Amino acid sequence: MSELMKAVRLHAFGGPEVLMYEDAPKPTIASGEVLVRVHAASLNPPDLYLRDGYRALPPEWRPDPVFPLIIGTDVSGTVEAVADDVTGFAPGDAVFSMVRFPADLMKGSGAYAEFVAVAASELAHKPVAVDHAQVAGAPMSLLTAWQFLIEVGHDAPNPFQPYRHQPVPLAGKTVVVNGAGGGVGHLLVQLAKWQGARVIAVASAKNEALMQQLGVDQFIDYTRQAADEVVRDADLVVDAVGGANMERFLRILKPGGALFLVNPLGFAGHEQAREQGITVSSTQVRSNGPQLAEAGRLLGDGTVRAVLDSSYPLEEAWRAHERAMQGSIQGKIVLTVRSA
Template identity: 45%
Template sequence: MTIDSMWAVRLHAFGEPEVLVRERVPRPVPGPGEALVRVHAAGVNPPDWYARRNFDTIPAELRPPLALPLIPGSDISGTVAATGPGSAWEVGERVHGLVNFPGRGAGYAEYATAPDAHLARLPDALDHPTGAALPMAGLTAYQYLTQLLRPAPGITAVVNGAAGGVGHLALQLLRAGGAGQVIAVASGRHRDFLHELGADRFVDYTAGPVADTVRDADLLLDTVGGPDAHRLLPVLRRGGRVAPVFLGDYHREHATSELGLTFNDRFWQVRSSGEDLTALDALVAAGTVRVAVTAVFPLADAAAAHRRAEQGHLRGKLVLHVAD
């Protein structure tokens, strides 16, 4: 074991969670305007297992090129261990961020490099598991709502998949932004949890079609997508907006021409931003937004974390513990 190496989880072939292997690899070196972060915790996100499977649910011509071996992960929380030329960070500062996304984050490791602008100072009120759970899911909800959708105060919003990583944060941001009514859609076991987060109404999708009980909403924020996504469209009034977070079959031509709906997702992609994360951190530190962490796995058990993630029905986020 040498001082310029580290433990990391890599994959040398695409496939099931078992391709994730913990091994010694060279420690990265920060470049100009970058910090080397000693990672204490790493977030587990859908793009991590999509990449592990070589994005097999996306048409081949649209898949981003991936070079092996690959260290997954883009959500990190830790302390600055070293800085590159011109970096504004100082050694020892607590930081977190969605790093190098879209791109190669390499967060499932003891050390990771990140451009200065991708990192935010981790507030003292937040621990590292929370710091690792927040960036991708939080920035997805925050950027989508504040920079793309900009919903008017007083609207009725439906959040599908409201207990998940993006969903439970979007629900709280809608409440904080002045939504008149936020309706949470999830399975029945999440009812109390979502009411605690501020949902005005809860709908158990396992009990029957959501559209049987919800109508005339202004906004549908759908964090689930999938082949049956179009079944939720009747919850919207004519002129309502659909905000898909993931790919889904919404029968768009029918939805726009016959139902009069608009879609707010074209050319949108969450991006790394320490500035946006700092604004989001302030809401979390103030208690306005709560970050739910379902479970914390050791770095060596990254495969187990992926197996749990792919089962779905998560409440909040999964995190990898890397170091104390």
């Protein structure tokens, strides 16, 4: 009989109430894997989409999983055991990871649990100076920002476009970040500043103080003023929100500029962009341990920080999902594991 652990599992798709805190089999590790005792995990939009059964997708694209499943990708914890062929990690090491994404996009990567098996290639040592909760808030959002702005880091086919996403030079350039207070947005702001860009942050008024702390050069409260009415001749716009009328950002950009869309679905301005000489591009974040280690050094020395909106114990994951559904999140929502 397999050992048991506590985990948050789905037995059916639905609202936050379907997140069940219960006993589950403790994972075993295969070749190339590491068993991590989870200290903290964080919420990301794909967690909510999967819990809901990806109902926003066409029926033929929706997952057909085998229940029960454990959702969640982002973890920080300590190494419990390593496979015989794994080098670079040892029991007791503090580590963090974005687990099996997007490989397990439709079936759950197992982070909402006391233990998770992680490929060593997706794992990085945790920065010593930062606690597990803050580090757990970083992986997916930080890797998304990194792969958009710094280095894609892989050659996998791009599901959003037929060409490879290419970051652009940022030093001395004007960069507009829409949704700057969100999980990805506040890290895009910090990486752009680190690269020497002039950063204009677009977010709601509650984020203005945080944006000033992060060193933005200009703040626009979108509830009072539309960015496309006041900004001109930007080199790059990164939209971390998506939704209707993303085409409005083309008015902000100078000829030869770029528009990066974190969620490009619904963008209808490709012809207009070509006429203006603007590059429109997107990419899907992928697990990458070496990139996470490199970005983690910025977390460790304070150049970048993951801002936490709120924290809940693992057994109250349903409450964390309720908070996520309320919107107006500043930074990340984290789950903490009491047994760690």
